[in-house]
Amino acid sequence: MTRAYLERISRVEPEVRAIITVTDELALKRAQKADKLIASGGDAGPLIGIPVLIKDVMCTKGVRTTCGSKMLENFVPIYDATVVEKLNDSGAVLLGKANMDEFAMGSSTENSSLFPTHNPWDLSRVPGGSSGGSAAAVAAGETVYALGSDTGGSIRQPAGFCSVVGLKPTYGLVSRYGLVAFASSLDQIGPLTQDVIDCALVMNAIAGYDRRDATSVPYDTPDYTRSLVADIKGLRLGIPREYFVVGMPAGVARAMKTAISKLEELGAEVDWEVSLPHTPCALAVYYIIAPSEASANLARYDGVKYGFSYQAESMWEAMEKTRESGFGAEVKRRIMLGTYALSAGYYDAYYLKAQKVRTLIRREFGRAFEKYDALITPTSPTVPFKVGEKVDDPLQMYSSDVCTMPVNIAGLPAISIPAGFVDGLPVGLQIIGKPFSEETILKIAYAYEQATGWHKRKPNI
C-alpha cells in the first residue's frame, strides 16, 4: 500500500507539487513494521500501516521541517510533535511533509518559499492555503489522509478548494505541542481526509489532553466514529446571512442554497434568516491578533541557534540580515503589522480593542448556539482562483478567509465538506459547531456526504 502511494506520488507530484519532503525509506520501513505487527495478530488500530502526509509545520524528529520557509529550509527537529507521536503510536506510515504557505501565512500556498502547489482539479489554479499541500495531496490521491493546521481557515479553505474533508477542531482539543506557532491563540491541528469516516478515525487518534500544552483542555474524548449516523432529523441549523458576502459568485451562492436545501430535506430544521452582525469585524480582529502573536512567535528565528544564518561582521548585523533574507514578503508584512499593533501608544487602540471585539464575536456565537445545533455557511466566498491572481493584492487574498476566520476567533470547531462544483471547480460547505461539539458537526457532515456522494468524485490527474 505504501509503495502504491509512493508510486502515485512520483507520478503526479511533478504537476501538483504538494510535498516538500518525501520520506520514502522511512515510510517503507514503517510499513514493514506495520505488516509484521498485523501478521503477528498484534493490537492493530484502524490507522496501522495507513500512509499519512503531515503539513511541514509540525515537528518530526529527524525529518526536516521547513514551515515552507527559507529560514528553516534545512532545519531538522530534535523532537516529535504530540500529534506525530500519537500517529506513530497508532502505526501510521509517514509519507512525507506537505507544502504550505510560509509559516502558515497565506491562502493559496503561493507563499511557500520552496515552490507553489497546484490544484489537482485545475492545475492553473491554487489549492488554497495555508495547508494547500495537504489538501492537494489528499485530492490527488498521493496520500490516504493528511494533517493540516488552521489559524484562520488554513485547513477548511484548501479542503473546500480541493473537494476534500477538512476539520478544524475546538481550540484546545488537539495538542499544539510541536506545531510551529503562527498565532498561538488561534492555531489548531486537524485532519484533511477523503471522507467523513476517515476524519472521525483520525480525530480518534489525535484528539485529547496533553500536559505539555497548557491550552489543551482536559476533555474526555469520545469515539468520534460513533456519531456517524446519517440521521439529522430535528437538528436545528442556522444560516447566518453575513457569510453570504457581497460579490459572491452566483454559482457559489446557488450551490450553497442547494446544499442547505438538501440538509432540510434530510430532516434538519433550517433557519435561513440568522444574523451575526459582528461577522464583518472578524477579519479586522484577526489581522490584529494573528500578526501580533506572530511577531513574537517568529522572533526566535535570528540565525543564532538553528536554521538559516546570515554570516556578517557583527552580531546585530547577522541577526538583522538573517531575518531580512530568511523571511518572505508576506511573513515580513505580518511581523511588521503585529509589531506595530503592539507598540507603545498603539496597543490600546489595536490589540486591546481587537481582544474586546473578539469577546463580542465569541458571545454572539454563544447566543446563536442557544438556538441552533450548528451553523451552515460556505467555506469560501469563491471557487479556487488562478495562480498569481491575488499575490499582489494582500487584501483580496485576506478576504478569501472571511467565512473561516470568525470560527478561529471564537475557538469553535468547524468542518468543510465537498458540496459540489461550479464550472468544474469545487465548492466547500462549512458546518460550525459549539465548543467540543465535533460529534454533532461530524454527524451532519456524514449525513450530507451519504446523501450526495460528492466525496466520491476525483480529479482527472
Place this chain on the structure above:
Amino acid sequence: MNFETIIGLEVHAQLLTKSKMFCRCRADYASAPPNTHVCPVCLGMPGVLPVINRQAVEYTIMTALALNCIIPEYAKFDRKNYPYPDLVKGYQISQYDTPFGRDGWLTIEINGTKKKMGITRVHLEEDVAKLLHRKSADGEVYSLVDVNRSGVPLMEIVGEPDLRSSEEARQYLVKLRTILQYLGVSTGNMEEGSFRCDANISIRPEDNPESMAKVEVKNMNSFKAVYQAMDYEAKRQRQAVAEGWKLVQETRGWVEEQGKTVAQRSKEYAHDYRYFPEPDLPPLTVGREWVAEIKARLPELPEDRRDRFVAEYGLPLYDASLLTGSRTMADYFEECTQTGAYWKLPPDTAAKEVSNWLLGEASRIMNASGIDVSQFRQKINPGELSGLILSAHGVINTATAKSVLGEMFHTGKEAGEIIVRRGLSQISDTRQLEEVVIEVINSNAQPVADFKSGKETALKFLVGQVMKATRGQANPALANEILKKRLTEG
C-alpha cells in the same frame, strides 16, 4: 542647596525549585557543564510550549505574603519582547500588569528606629541564557551561549523609592535576602548571581517635591558594591548639580575596580517591550484557599524569631538580632541548645555563652576564612561547639578554648581530643600550683613588695606570671587565691 537621596531597588532572585519555570529540566545548573540542562522548551525550539511550574508560583506567593503584599486573585503571564542572543525565544515570559503580589513592605532599623519600606510588586519570570565572551588566539572576539540558565525561575521584587541613603539600601537588601533565606525560596547568593540587584537613584532638592533625573545603576555584584555604588552616585549627582551640570536619565554601570559608576553605551534599540498576554498560558485564578494554605505553611520569619530568642532564651535584643540575621546562624544556635553539653552548662548563662561564642570567636573564624555558617557547620557542628563551651568550664580556660576552636576548625578534630593531646587541661591541683606560686614570688621581689605596700594591681601581674609559667594551663581563679594567701600570710 541641600538634597535628599532617593533610592529604589529592583531585586531578581532565582528560585530554589527542582525544575525550571516552564519545562522539566533541572533548575540547579551551578555545577553542570554548559548546555546540559536543556530541552526543546528551554532551548526555544520551534513548536514548543511552556507549562507553569506550580512550585515557583507558590514560592512567589510565599515571598509576597512574607513581604505583606496583597495577593490578587487574578494573575497572568505576559510576553516581554526584545531581541538578544541570550533570549532564546526573542521574548521573555514575565508578568506585566498582574503580578502575584503587590503593595507590601518590609521593615528595617536605622539608628534604633523602625522604618517601613514599600514593596511595589513581586512577580515571576524566566531567567535568560548566559553569554560567555571569549577571545581566540588570533585576537578574534566571539561569544558562546550557555542555555543551562535559560528558563530558571526568576522572581522580581520591585521596591518603592523609599530608601534615603546607601545604608538604608544595604539594610533593605540584607533584610530582603534574610527573608528569602528564611522562606527557603532562594540562596540569596549575590556573588553567584542567584540574587541580583539594580538600583534607581536620584536626588531631590529639599524645597522641591520633584526629584531630579533618575539614574539606573547596574552591575553591582555584592552588598558592599550596592552600598558603595549608592554612596558614589549620591555624591556624584550632588557634585554634578553643584558644578552646574544638568542630570540626565541614564543607565550607569558600577565598576568595582575603579570604585565608580560609568554611563553605559545607549542600547541599539529604544526600549518598547511590546508586552502582551502570553497566549500559550491561560490566566491563573489564585484561589483564596490556596493562599491561606501557603500562608499557614510560612516558616517563622526573622523578626518573630528574634523576639522569641529574647523571650525564650533571655538573650539581649542585640544578640538575638545578630543571631537571627541569618537563618543558618539562628538554626545553628538553636541546635546548640539541644545538645547534651548545653544542658550541663549553668542554666542562667548557657544561652548567652553560646551566643558569645557564635558571635565572637566563631564569627571571627568565619570572617577570617571567608566562609558562611553552613560551611563552618561542616567543620564544627553544634554538638562539637557545645562540647568545647562546656570544656571552658573548668577543664580549660577561655583563652585556651579559643585556640582549641581554631585547631578544631583547621583539623576537624574534636575538642576533647585536642585538649588531651596538647595536655591543655587546667592545673587545678593546689599542690602543683603552690610550687609554681612560690617560684613566682621568689623571682619577683619588686611586685611582691608593691603588693604588700597596698598596690592591688601588682597581684594581677603576679597571676599573669603564674599563667606564663604554666603556659596558660593554670586555673586563674585558683592561682589568684593561692597567691593572695601566700602573700598575706607570709
